[in-house]
Amino acid sequence: MTNRRGGTLPTLALLAVTAAWGSTFFLIKDLLTEISVLDFLSVRFAIAAAALFLVAPRSIRRLSRADLRAGVLLGLVYGVAQVLQTYGLERTSASVSGFVTGMYVVATPLFAALLLRERIGRSVWVAVGIATLGLAVLSLQGFSVSSGVAIIFASALLYALHIVGLSQWSDPANAVGLSVVQMAVIATVCTLVSAPNGIDTPETGGGWVSLLYMALVAGALALLAQTWAQAHLSSTRAAIIMTMEPVWAAFFAVLFGGETLTGRMLVGGALVLTAMYLVELSPRRKVEGEVTHLTV
16 A cells, blocks of 8 residues: 555546536537436446557556455445435436535545544645535536435445545556456446446437547546556545536636537636645645554
8 A cells, every 4th residue: 555645647637637628518418418427437438448458458457455445335336326316316407416515525524534534634624515515516507405415315325435535545556457447347336237238329429439538538547547647645635626627617618519608617717726736835734644444
């Protein structure tokens, strides 16, 4: 297990991951006119899993049994979170769902403190609060409580658990193999949910281009980069950096999606950037010996 002292390269890698995720929002909007959300998840993650395995087929053999168990558990948690978020989206507005999903930024340090006895400094809690406010400004235009909100909140808790687990169990040496196992399990979960009604694929060339980009760049490559980056970052730092996803989504929506830049985007984005800046400047006092490690 490596020492989570952070660093510029892991932070930049995780920022690149959030940019890849954020770039998919306006693409998904068009793609979902061709296939259902569950079919999209199934095909996307199946392609991503196949690509990772073909690139590094021997990486799984280098994993220990503990690594394999960790990869399966992380994949199950993330896959179920994806399915829950999808069902929740059908029952609430996109703006509210974006904010509620972002609550992983609050849940992550709570889980880290409870499960790992990780010491969370005051400046980090301030950054969590600022990031939450930034998400609210970016996402919320009124708030209605529905069954969808509860389902999406459950998915946010699972995303937080995934972030905590990944920071504990990932290592530069096992990042590729762990990514392959996770993606295979995520694809299996999504396919099991989607398969009973049949699985459709895109009908147009443009739809396939979008799907392949989301599978290979925002899927396989992004998970690999996230797994590697979290081998060097604490879970709370990673969660705050990952709140950049809606900021990137707004940026790409304005740049390529035809949306208009608004004051809400500027203020919300500035708050999220402030939170990330704060947490990167906060003292890195956590020592590996002070943290309880999760075992599987």
